[in-house]
Amino acid sequence: MKLTDQVNLISQQDVQLCYHCHKCTAGCPVVADMEYGPDRILRMLQMDDRERLFASHDIWLCASCETCGTRCPNEIDIARVMDALRMLALESGVTPAEPDAVKFHRLFLMVVQSMGRMHEATLFAAYKLWTRHILADMDSGAQLFLKGKIPLVPHLIKDRDQIKKVFKETQARAEQ
Amino acid sequence: MSRIGVFVCHCGHNIAGVVDVAEVVEQVKKHPDVVFATDYKYMCSDPGQELIRDSIKEHHLDGVVVAACSPAMHETTFRRTVANVGLNPYRCESANIREQVSWVHQNYQEEATRKAAAIARSVAEKVKRNTELESLTLSLTKRAMVIGGGIAGMQAALDIADAGYPVVLVEKQTQLGGHMAQLSETYLNFNAAPGMLAKRIELVSSHPNIQILTSAEVEEVAGYVGNFQVAVSLKEQISTENELEAVSSDTSFSFLDIGALIVATGFQNYDRARLPEYGGLEIQNVIDELTFEKMLAGEGIPRRLSDGKIPQEVVFIQCAGSRDKEHGVAYCSKVCCMVTAKQAMLYRERVPTGQAYVFYIDIRSAGKNYDEYVQRAMTDYQVIYLRGKVSKVFQEPQIDGDKIIVWGSDTLTDRAVEIAADLVVLATPMVPHNSAIELAQRLHISTDSYGFYNEAHPKLRPVETLTAGVYLAGAGQGPKDIPETVSQASGAAAKVLQLFSQDEMKASPLVASVIEELCAACGACVEVCPYQARQIHPVWNIATVNAALCQSCGACAVACPNKASQVRNWRPDQILAMVDEVL
Numbered sequence: 001m002k003l004t005d006q007v008n009l010i011s012q013q014d015v016q017l018c019y020h021c022h023k024c025t026a027g028c029p030v031v032a033d034m035e036y037g038p039d040r041i042l043r044m045l046q047m048d049d050r051e052r053l054f055a056s057h058d059i060w061l062c063a064s065c066e067t068c069g070t071r072c073p074n075e076i077d078i079a080r081v082m083d084a085l086r087m088l089a090l091e092s093g094v095t096p097a098e099p100d101a102v103k104f105h106r107l108f109l110m111v112v113q114s115m116g117r118m119h120e121a122t123l124f125a126a127y128k129l130w131t132r133h134i135l136a137d138m139d140s141g142a143q144l145f146l147k148g149k150i151p152l153v154p155h156l157i158k159d160r161d162q163i164k165k166v167f168k169e170t171q172a173r174a175e176q
Numbered sequence: 177m178s179r180i181g182v183f184v185c186h187c188g189h190n191i192a193g194v195v196d197v198a199e200v201v202e203q204v205k206k207h208p209d210v211v212f213a214t215d216y217k218y219m220c221s222d223p224g225q226e227l228i229r230d231s232i233k234e235h236h237l238d239g240v241v242v243a244a245c246s247p248a249m250h251e252t253t254f255r256r257t258v259a260n261v262g263l264n265p266y267r268c269e270s271a272n273i274r275e276q277v278s279w280v281h282q283n284y285q286e287e288a289t290r291k292a293a294a295i296a297r298s299v300a301e302k303v304k305r306n307t308e309l310e311s312l313t314l315s316l317t318k319r320a321m322v323i324g325g326g327i328a329g330m331q332a333a334l335d336i337a338d339a340g341y342p343v344v345l346v347e348k349q350t351q352l353g354g355h356m357a358q359l360s361e362t363y364l365n366f367n368a369a370p371g372m373l374a375k376r377i378e379l380v381s382s383h384p385n386i387q388i389l390t391s392a393e394v395e396e397v398a399g400y401v402g403n404f405q406v407a408v409s410l411k412e413q414i415s416t417e418n419e420l421e422a423v424s425s426d427t428s429f430s431f432l433d434i435g436a437l438i439v440a441t442g443f444q445n446y447d448r449a450r451l452p453e454y455g456g457l458e459i460q461n462v463i464d465e466l467t468f469e470k471m472l473a474g475e476g477i478p479r480r481l482s483d484g485k486i487p488q489e490v491v492f493i494q495c496a497g498s499r500d501k502e503h504g505v506a507y508c509s510k511v512c513c514m515v516t517a518k519q520a521m522l523y524r525e526r527v528p529t530g531q532a533y534v535f536y537i538d539i540r541s542a543g544k545n546y547d548e549y550v551q552r553a554m555t556d557y558q559v560i561y562l563r564g565k566v567s568k569v570f571q572e573p574q575i576d577g578d579k580i581i582v583w584g585s586d587t588l589t590d591r592a593v594e595i596a597a598d599l600v601v602l603a604t605p606m607v608p609h610n611s612a613i614e615l616a617q618r619l620h621i622s623t624d625s626y627g628f629y630n631e632a633h634p635k636l637r638p639v640e641t642l643t644a645g646v647y648l649a650g651a652g653q654g655p656k657d658i659p660e661t662v663s664q665a666s667g668a669a670a671k672v673l674q675l676f677s678q679d680e681m682k683a684s685p686l687v688a689s690v691i692e693e694l695c696a697a698c699g700a701c702v703e704v705c706p707y708q709a710r711q712i713h714p715v716w717n718i719a720t721v722n723a724a725l726c727q728s729c730g731a732c733a734v735a736c737p738n739k740a741s742q743v744r745n746w747r748p749d750q751i752l753a754m755v756d757e758v759l
Contacts, residue, residue, distance in 0.1 A: 043586075
């Protein structure tokens with residue numbers, strides 16, 4: 001199966017609709033750090049360039065903010081396309097170009113799974129320990145903390161079992 | 177003594193901002209023949225024209241000078257104004273004090289005022305000597321000729337014939353149909369071209385008002401609007417096994433009286449020999465779009481010319497020769513983006529296992545539902561569009577067998593692309609028919625540097641030529657697709673019908689005339705006339721003027737040694753009087 005078709009299937013999008021107006025790239029907040037930008041990622045998909053796509057930093061740098069998809073004249077949900085690319089890249093076994101991003105995604109899900117919602121302090125601590133970037137982002141972290149955006153005590157939701165059930169069922173479906 | 181009125185226009189601030197209009201009025205009043213002068217804010221406005229009309233009546237004026245803008249702007253307006261109250265329109269003249277005074281002397285107000293007054297007085301001298309003239313009437317042959325029997329010519333012929341006028345349709349080939357007869361299916365709806373065309377040909381052939389001349393060519397055109405004499409050569413046609421053939425040794429001539437002509441000679445294909453980097457004519461499986469059309473015709477499955485194999489990898493190259501000064505065609509051929517999309521889709525339909533690639537620099541699909549159509553090729557038919565111009569198409573049989581190697585690039589990913597193709601289709605541009613320039617000379621119409629016929633005005637007169645009575649339809653005027661061609665053909669037909677709706681034609685009397693007693697029949701006027709309007713009468717042996725052809729340029733008046741040739745109301749005595757007044 002062509003990568004284009006796999007991505008279209010998983011993301012429920014049609015990347016052939018893209019006519020390369022570049023509007024997604026023009027508005028992407030992380031494009032400055034990207035190698036190609038969302039438009040070229042879509043082009044590589046149209047050209048079925050699996051190798052370059054899986055090796056690219058861009059699919060991991062995408063913050064899933066969905067600005068691109070909101071602005072796309074062809075209504076392609078590019079964030080979902082990026083998600084599909086990340087999944088397929090991991091499945092293929094290639095080493096992700098941004099391993100820390102993979103760690104971040106994994107920890108994010110673990111925190112939600114165990115607490116039922118996000119607890120930033122736990123996520124940060126775990127991420128820093130795992131990646132050993134202990135002192136990174138201290139500036140903005142301190143500011144967020146002072147503004148009360150990073151509560152120390154986690155706020156647990158009531159029916160955490162329900163969330164765990166969601167995770168379990170999703171995983172089971174994915175394994176099928 | 178004349179009774180002349182002078183009307184000085186402010187044109188808002190355009191004139192009055194520089195010229196002291198009140199002073200001009202005072203100055204012209206000093207002229208002995210000026211019995212009335214006044215100024216007004218906008219002379220061309222309704223109240224301005226009313227002022228002129230009232231003054232003519234009140235002061236019994238027999239001549240009018242409007243000192244305002246260029247005569248090109250409002251001469252007709254003011255001549256109509258004076259005619260409303262019974263003054264002969266040729267007793268009214270414009271004195272240009274805007275383009276020739278206020279606009280060009282903005283920093284010299286005093287001198288500008290003096291110049292404006294001098295011009296107005298000098299035009300008064302002319303008006304004083306203007307004769308009263310009536311419009312000329314010319315007879316009119318209400319029969320049209322359409323040159324070219326393609327879709328453009330047939331549409332134009334049908335429209336005129338349906339309106340009740342006879343049409344002669346001249347076609348060079350043995351049969352009607354033109355390029356449309358070579359097409360498979362047409363774009364937007366994939367309608368089969370032969371079916372559509374057959375219906376049209378049937379309508380044209382069976383129409384009682386249409387006379388069809390095939391294997392025929394226009395050899396000579398004489399005369400003028402409403403009164404052309406056209407010589408057509410006709411080759412004898414003989415039927416061979418399954419087609420008609422023209423025999424050039426058996427040529428006869430036909431001379432026809434025609435009122436109006438529509439030129440619908442269409443296009444021809446660009447010569448691929450001019451594209452050596454795309455294989456020129458050397459590689460058998462590199463073809464142009466019309467050749468690919470033949471392969472697709474009749475719901476056919478395309479097969480290679482070399483070995484009859486069904487191609488699995490087909491590369492379409494757009495702008496092959498066009499938008500390319502180096503190859504002599506700087507223009508966009510306009511139809512190829514759509515034709516390529518259509519052909520790629522038809523190919524994918526007929527050969528579902530095959531892959532189609534399209535190299536393009538821009539996609540130009542301007543038209544109702546056109547862009548959606550091209551997008552369908554990409555989304556519904558998985559045609560791969562690559563943005564970039566192909567640099568080279570070549571074959572190396574020792575290495576690649578019968579494959580054709582295409583070197584291009586995908587500028588959207590900044591990568592060079594190499595495709596081993598089974599068939600390459602070049603979207604070469606439409607170029608004018610090679611006989612177009614010669615025919616244009618016979619018709620006294622002009623062509624552009626490529627040989628496309630020039631329209632009278634690119635925006636406002638797109639189906640007319642600068643020669644009255646000659647109109648344009650189809651790709652001979654510029655690249656066009658079928659819907660556009662049909663529109664222009666109907667437009668040209670409407671122009672012919674507009675001409676035929678008159679009982680006789682009115683023409684301006686301001687043309688050259690001859691004082692017969694002075695004419696020595698030297699022929700100097702015949703020689704200088706750029707419009708073939710002058711002749712020496714074979715019986716009376718004096719120079720004559722064809723009023724319909726004369727454009728009042730005055731070349732004959734200058735050339736005539738006896739001053740026998742004169743342009744009406746621009747006589748030497750008038751011009752000298754005008755000069756005297758200025759001096």
